Amino acid sequence: MTTKETVNLGEFQFESGESIPSLEVAYETYGDFTGDNAVLVCHALTGSAHVARRPDAGGETAGQARAWWGDVVGPGKAIDTSEYFVVCANAPGSCYGTTGPASENPETGEPYGTDFPPVTVGDWTRAQRKLLDELGVGRVHAVVGGSVGGMNVLDWLRRYPDDVERAGAVATAARLDAQCLALDTVARRAITSDPNWNGGHYYGGEEPEAGLARARQIGHIMYLSKASMGRKFGRRSAGREAVREEPPDPAAAFFPYREVESYLDYQADKFTDRFDANSYLYMTRAMDDFDLSAGYESDADAMAAFEGELLLLSFTGDWHFTVEQSEALAEACREAGVDVAHHVVESDHGHDAFLVEPEKVGPPLSELLAEGLAGRAITDTATEGTEETGEFAPVHTSLFSE
Numbered sequence: 001m002t003t004k005e006t007v008n009l010g011e012f013q014f015e016s017g018e019s020i021p022s023l024e025v026a027y028e029t030y031g032d033f034t035g036d037n038a039v040l041v042c043h044a045l046t047g048s049a050h051v052a053r054r055p056d057a058g059g060e061t062a063g064q065a066r067a068w069w070g071d072v073v074g075p076g077k078a079i080d081t082s083e084y085f086v087v088c089a090n091a092p093g094s095c096y097g098t099t100g101p102a103s104e105n106p107e108t109g110e111p112y113g114t115d116f117p118p119v120t121v122g123d124w125t126r127a128q129r130k131l132l133d134e135l136g137v138g139r140v141h142a143v144v145g146g147s148v149g150g151m152n153v154l155d156w157l158r159r160y161p162d163d164v165e166r167a168g169a170v171a172t173a174a175r176l177d178a179q180c181l182a183l184d185t186v187a188r189r190a191i192t193s194d195p196n197w198n199g200g201h202y203y204g205g206e207e208p209e210a211g212l213a214r215a216r217q218i219g220h221i222m223y224l225s226k227a228s229m230g231r232k233f234g235r236r237s238a239g240r241e242a243v244r245e246e247p248p249d250p251a252a253a254f255f256p257y258r259e260v261e262s263y264l265d266y267q268a269d270k271f272t273d274r275f276d277a278n279s280y281l282y283m284t285r286a287m288d289d290f291d292l293s294a295g296y297e298s299d300a301d302a303m304a305a306f307e308g309e310l311l312l313l314s315f316t317g318d319w320h321f322t323v324e325q326s327e328a329l330a331e332a333c334r335e336a337g338v339d340v341a342h343h344v345v346e347s348d349h350g351h352d353a354f355l356v357e358p359e360k361v362g363p364p365l366s367e368l369l370a371e372g373l374a375g376r377a378i379t380d381t382a383t384e385g386t387e388e389t390g391e392f393a394p395v396h397t398s399l400f401s402e
Contacts, residue, residue: 002054002081003029006097009130014092018117021106025131026097027089028054030073030081038137039079039369040128041088042145042152043068045219045283046275048096051088052081069146071358078362079369084141091152092127093119093282101278102203114200119282121148121290125155129163139163142369146170146354147321148287154303154329158292161305166372168365170313171354173325174292174299174332180320183222184284187215191277200278212277213268220267225317225350233260292329299332311368311378312342313354313361320351327381334382341373341380 005027012023028049031037041051052073053066073079073086090098093116101116132140143164145153150172156164176184194211196202224232237256244257244265296302303310310333314326323344330342345360347353354361367375 002031002052004049004054005029007131007134009127009134012092012127014117014123015120016118020099020112020117022099023092023127024097024099024103025089025092025127027087027131028052029088029135030054030086031084033085033135033137036139036141037084038132038140039084039086040132040140040143040156041069041073041079041086042124042128042143042149043088043091044145044147044149045287046094046271046280047149048094049088049090050096052077052086068355069358072362072365078358078366079144080366084369085137087132087135087137089128089131091119091124091283091286093123093279093286095276095279098127100276101200101282102276111201111203113203114278114281116278116282119286121151121155121286122159124152124286125159128152128156129160139165142166142168144168144170144365145172147172147351148283148290150321151287151290151292154292155290157306157308157310158296158302161307164306164308166309166311166368167306168311168313168368169329170361170365171315171318171321171351172312173321174329175290176288177325180222181288183218184288187218188281188284190214190218191281194277197277200281202277207272208277209272212272212275212280213265215277215280216268216271216275217264220264222320223351225319225348227317227348228350228352229260231348233258233263238262299329300336303333303338304336306336306338308339309368309373310338310340311364311373312340313345313364314342315345315347315349315351315353317348318351318353330381339373341378342382343379344381 006024009023011019011021013019026049030052047068050067051069053070075082090096092098093100095102101112105112143153143156150169153167153169157167191208191211194208196206197208236259238259292302293299312326312330314323326342330340333340343364349356363377367377
């Protein structure tokens with residue numbers, strides 16, 4: 001059983017203090033709710049509610065070519081929709097059905113543009129809580145998400161600690177580091193410096209496609225690792241059929257158009273067809289703003305009220321959200337007495353690993369839902385016992401690293 005719906009949550013006040021008269025949230029559900037089997041999945045930066053494949057979706061939902069986690073969520077998959085009632089909602093500020101900058105302001109009849117209130121990860125969490133209330137879901141069996149969706153998970157644990165039994169935060173961190181903040185800043189300035197951006201009020205006219213394309217290309221570089229880029233592209237020239245539409249300068253025609261350039265151009269073209277430039281500004285700012293310890297003395301203090309189980313998944317090739325950042329979060333949870341495991345996956349795919357390696361992501365998530373942290377597919381960096389010495393030593397291994 002699957003549903004694709006939009007619910008109007010009525011007037012919504014954002015953490016900024018600003019309000020809109022009505023917040024519509026687009027969501028999808030999969031499976032049947034039995035009262036204690038709800039799993040909330042939180043999408044990443046440019047994701048949508050379309051997390052799993054739907055038999056009636058015709059292969060496409062809300063402009064996305066495919067379900068963004070279709071190999072992890074579904075019947076018989078790691079997050080098994082024949083067993084769990086899975087809910088995924090598009091975040092406020094996005095452009096896949098939930099109210100955002102491109103939506104009509106009922107007070108003016110025009111798109112909000114940058115008159116839309118600032119949005120935080122906390123606003124996403126509060127909207128999800130209201131949606132679950134509408135669906136009759138109280139305490140959730142689990143909340144799971146990756147990247148900024150993992151930050152969304154962490155916000156659930158500090159904001160509604162009694163509402164979550166188990167949590168899976170994948171390829172995420174308690175906050176972004178300075179390098180990622182800097183790259184996001186450059187990406188946003190690529191958009192706002194595009195003459196077509198027009199202060200964010202470009203709807204009905206030429207859109208800032210060039211700026212959005214550059215912003216997305218910066219993002220793609222962040223999502224890949226040096227090893228994966230070397231393996232996929234090297235310094236190879238693109239094929240004869242792959243020709244620059246417009247060389248950036250006359251001298252460029254003398255030099256090869258490389259595969260890595262062709263890839264970035266292709267991804268940018270696809271992205272500008274499906275995403276809104278203002279939403280990219282809003283969503284990246286929400287991610288940049290998130291700080292788990294905000295309003296608390298420390299990360300440990302922020303997590304102290306959560307009495308469920310938390311699984312952290314990190315990937316060795318991910319420099320966007322690093323293993324070290326996950327380990328620091330795990331240490332904070334241990335300090336707070338939270339039941340946590342930090343499972344490190346050997347991978348050279350970079351940040352995209354949580355999307356492109358379902359065979360590595362799926363087993364620990366499946367066992368988290370079924371068995372909790374005692375699941376055999378789950379490892380932890382904290383300790384590994386040895387029969388010979390009885391001592392415990394730090395480990396950074398994975399079930400899949402052999």
